[in-house]
Amino acid sequence: MNTGTPMNTFAWLVKREYWENRxxxxxxxxxxxxxxxxxxxxxxxxxEFMARKNGVDINGIQLEQxxxxxxxxxxxxxxxxxxxxxxxxGVPIGIALFFVVFFYGIGALYNDRADRSALFWKSLPISDxxxxxxxxxxxxxxxxxxxxxxxxxxxxxxxxxxxLYALLHGINPFPLLWSPTHLVAMWxxxxxxxxxxxxxxxxxxxxxxxxxxxxxxxxxxxxxxxPIFAGVLNSWIxxxxxxxxxxxxxxxxxxxxxxxxxxxxxxxxxxxxREGFQEAGGMxxxxxxxxxxxxxxxxxxxxxxxxxLIGIVAGAAMIAGAIYFRRQRTESYA
Amino acid sequence: xxxDMPQVSSTTPIISARGLSKRYGATVALxxxxxxxxxxxxxxxxxxxxxxxxxxxxxxxGLSEFDGELSxxxxxxxxxxxxLMEQVCFIADVAVLPRWLRVADAVDFVAGVHPRFxxxxxxxxxxxxxxxxxxxxxELSKGMIVQLHLALVMAIDAKLLVLDEPTLGLDILYRKxxxxxxxxxxFDHEKTILVTTHQIEEIERILTDLMFIxxxxxxxxxxxxxxxxxxxxxxxxxxKADAARALKPLSERQIFGKxxxxxxxxxxxxxxxxxxxxxxxxxxxxVATMKGTYA
Numbered sequence: 001m002n003t004g005t006p007m008n009t010f011a012w013l014v015k016r017e018y019w020e021n022r023x024x025x026x027x028x029x030x031x032x033x034x035x036x037x038x039x040x041x042x043x044x045x046x047x048e049f050m051a052r053k054n055g056v057d058i059n060g061i062q063l064e065q066x067x068x069x070x071x072x073x074x075x076x077x078x079x080x081x082x083x084x085x086x087x088x089x090g091v092p093i094g095i096a097l098f099f100v101v102f103f104y105g106i107g108a109l110y111n112d113r114a115d116r117s118a119l120f121w122k123s124l125p126i127s128d129x130x131x132x133x134x135x136x137x138x139x140x141x142x143x144x145x146x147x148x149x150x151x152x153x154x155x156x157x158x159x160x161x162x163x164l165y166a167l168l169h170g171i172n173p174f175p176l177l178w179s180p181t182h183l184v185a186m187w188x189x190x191x192x193x194x195x196x197x198x199x200x201x202x203x204x205x206x207x208x209x210x211x212x213x214x215x216x217x218x219x220x221x222x223x224x225x226x227p228i229f230a231g232v233l234n235s236w237i238x239x240x241x242x243x244x245x246x247x248x249x250x251x252x253x254x255x256x257x258x259x260x261x262x263x264x265x266x267x268x269x270x271x272x273x274r275e276g277f278q279e280a281g282g283m284x285x286x287x288x289x290x291x292x293x294x295x296x297x298x299x300x301x302x303x304x305x306x307x308x309l310i311g312i313v314a315g316a317a318m319i320a321g322a323i324y325f326r327r328q329r330t331e332s333y334a
Numbered sequence: 335x336x337x338d339m340p341q342v343s344s345t346t347p348i349i350s351a352r353g354l355s356k357r358y359g360a361t362v363a364l365x366x367x368x369x370x371x372x373x374x375x376x377x378x379x380x381x382x383x384x385x386x387x388x389x390x391x392x393x394x395x396g397l398s399e400f401d402g403e404l405s406x407x408x409x410x411x412x413x414x415x416x417x418l419m420e421q422v423c424f425i426a427d428v429a430v431l432p433r434w435l436r437v438a439d440a441v442d443f444v445a446g447v448h449p450r451f452x453x454x455x456x457x458x459x460x461x462x463x464x465x466x467x468x469x470x471x472x473e474l475s476k477g478m479i480v481q482l483h484l485a486l487v488m489a490i491d492a493k494l495l496v497l498d499e500p501t502l503g504l505d506i507l508y509r510k511x512x513x514x515x516x517x518x519x520x521f522d523h524e525k526t527i528l529v530t531t532h533q534i535e536e537i538e539r540i541l542t543d544l545m546f547i548x549x550x551x552x553x554x555x556x557x558x559x560x561x562x563x564x565x566x567x568x569x570x571x572x573x574k575a576d577a578a579r580a581l582k583p584l585s586e587r588q589i590f591g592k593x594x595x596x597x598x599x600x601x602x603x604x605x606x607x608x609x610x611x612x613x614x615x616x617x618x619x620x621v622a623t624m625k626g627t628y629a
Contacts, residue, residue: 012446020434117432120483122397124447125419327415330397 009126013134014142017108024100025143029150032096036089037157044165075175079182086155086186093154094264097147101139101201101262105208108135109322110219113331128326132209136319139205140198144264148190155183189299196302197264202315204261210318213325224259231255257311267302346408348373348494348526349394353402356389356550363389364400365550373493374523376540379530380620381547382627387530390547391498394528395424407493420450423487424496429479433472437465437482444486456489459519477508484512488520495520497529501536509536516540538616546623554623562613566602568595570609578608585622596622 018025109132112118121131163173211223231254235247260266302308347370354367363386371377381387392398396411396418404411409418431440437460445453460467463481471479480500487495495516501509517540521527531537544561546554556564570578575593579586581604583595596614597605605611614622 009447012443015446016439016443019436019439020432112432115433116427116430119424119426119430120432122395123419123424123426123487124444125416125449126447127416328399330392 006130010130010134010137013126013130014137017134017138018142021100021104021138021143024104025138025146028096028100029093029147030153032092033150033154033157036092036154037161040158040161044161048168078176079179082176083182083186086158089154089158090151090190090264093147093151097143098260098263101143101205102208102259104143105135105139105205105262106212106219106223108139109209109213109326110215113329116331118330122330129323132213132319132323132326135209136205139209139262140201141194144194144197147264148194151190152187189296192296192299193265196267196299199303199312200267200308201262203257203311203318204259204315206315206318206322207258209322210325213322213329216329227255227258253307257307257314261311267305267308268298345372347371347405349404349406349528351393351402351404354390354393354404355401356386356393356398362550364393366402367547367550367552369545369552369555371526371528371543373526375542376521376527376529377543377545378534378537378541378616379528379545379547380534380616381530382624385547385627386550387547388498389550391424391426391496391528391530395422395496420448421493422496423490423492423494424498425480425483425487425500426496426498427500427502429476431471431479431483433470435471436467437469437471438467440471440482440486441467444490448490450491451486452489452491456485459485459488459515477504480504480508480512484515488515493525495525495527497527497531499531500529501531501533509533513537513540534617534620535615541616544616546620548624548627561616561619564599565614565619566597566600566605567612567614567618568597568605568609569593569612570595574608581605585618585625 112121159177163177166173166177207227208223211219211226215222231247231251234250238247349369349371351367351369354364354369355362356364365386367386367390379387379390389398393400393404394406394411396406396415399412406418407421411418435443441453441456441460444451444456460482463478463485465474465478465482465485471482474482484500501512504512513536516527529537529541541558543557544554545552554561565584568578569589570593572591572593578593578595581595581597581600583597583600585596587594592609596618602611
């Protein structure tokens with residue numbers, strides 16, 4: 001038995017977070033995926049029903065001939081569009097993950113003080129550092145990994161649904177929908193994004209945990225109102241203008257990073273994204289750039305930006321602060 | 335087992351404090367407290383609300399900052415909390431187990447993180463209760479939560495057990511069972527128990543040592559035998575009451591038309607000439623000593 005070794009203890013701590021937050025980490029993305037698929041089934045059934053009722057006949061043969069006569073270029077374009085479609089399915093899951101992790105972070109070091117169970121956890125040989133880091137890991141590793149599996153399940157469900165619909169109309173779904181290299185490459189990217197997402201999320205999760213650990217009551221207000229108030233105050237007195245930085249800069253790089261960096265893929269540059277979408281319609285798809293907006297290169301480059309590096313340092317500092325207050329505060333005084 | 339842990343012999347104190355102080359703003363919670371607790375003792379730390387009991391326990395457990403010197407099992411609780419918690423257990427108040435926790439998971443978790451936890455022992459204690467492994471804490475009654483907590487804690491082979499109002503709000507059956515389990519299945523000459531409670535009557539027979547704390551100071555620190563030697567209660571008929579009063583009793587109360595006087599350090603042979611001599615109960619002693627606390 002290796003009871004009590006730091007790694008073993010850490011594994012149990014993360015497991016504890018999972019037990020407590022199974023509803024948010026596992027069931028929320030699963031339910032969002034299920035609801036989404038159900039809506040899609042209903043929409044397809046309705047579309048089919050309306051089409052029959054109005055005597056519209058979707059001519060499958062022609063559609064299939066269309067795909068058969070596509071050149072390699074057009075085919076690649078279609079598949080790039082397909083990738084974007086499949087990635088878009090990540091939006092509802094991403095939104096769900098954002099809210100789950102946001103409220104998890106606010107409560108993680110506060111709720112057990114409010115209900116006094118912190119006294120039980122602190123009666124065990126667990127360091128405060130281990131406790132806080134296990135909560136960081138739960139927020140930026142465990143929850144996103146589970147959400148990613150939910151997304152993949154949703155994508156598979158979507159593909160199966162579309163294939164059935166295609167088959168119903170006599171179209172062979174395989175060449176367009178089920179390209180194994182495409183799907184595997186996209187899933188590899190989804191998993192490659194996880195560490196980048198996790199590092200990018202550090203300032204937000206650090207800030208939330210710091211508030212959760214520090215606040216004697218109402219950690220939500222601390223976490224949300226303080227940055228927003230600072231932003232408003234700054235816009236008002238225009239402090240940043242003196243540093244030749246705009247107010248937008250403050251909102252985006254301070255307020256935004258403190259509150260929204262846990263959104264998966266929020267490190268992707270919006271401008272680049274738009275260009276990427278446009279290029280998807282052009283020639284730039286390339287052999288490797290399977291999803292044009294999300295190249296392996298873009299994932300790697302994101303790690304070396306000053307935004308990323310400064311965020312990591314700030315996040316680590318706030319996590320250290322959360323550990324400090326975790327040690328000081330045993331109960332809340334709400 | 336932690337090899338760096340200092341060896342504790344029967345004469346090295348488990349807890350030793352010198353000049354222990356703690357203030358919250360203008361309030362003095364602990365005022366220069368000196369104390370020593372030896373292994374194999376069951377010490378009751380008794381005091382009125384706000385006297386500093388919980389503050390003292392929090393300091394001993396490394397849960398709050400303090401001034402002065404404090405050594406628990408040879409370690410400074412401020413800097414070695416995690417190591418200390420391998421040898422120290424505590425039940426702080428009733429019902430602090432997280433409500434979402436499942437019983438089976440609680441056992442697994444403690445077994446996973448605590449090197450001195452015995453799963454067999456814990457299962458044995460749980461088997462005596464009506465607690466089911468599939469239940470969550472929120473489904474248990476307050477008494478059952480304490481049974482679960484006690485089963486977890488008694489399965490840990492710790493040197494020091496700290497109990498802060500462990501039976502508050504429980505009915506008498508659970509309270510009796512709680513202390514009986516502790517005595518029969520847990521306590522031995524190598525273990526030390528430090529307990530605070532307001533239900534003095536129930537623990538008085540199990541204590542080996544008594545400490546009274548008032549306004550952040552320890553005002554009584556003695557073994558139960560010493561307390562018995564030092565304090566005496568005499569039931570005096572009205573005709574001898576003035577003679578008794580002349581000996582400066584700590585307190586006087588009336589029962590069945592007679593006066594009961596509590597004396598500190600008076601000559602017991604002389605007292606017995608005034609009336610019937612008793613050992614005072616800790617509760618009576620407490621009331622006499624704490625007179626005027628809330629006035």
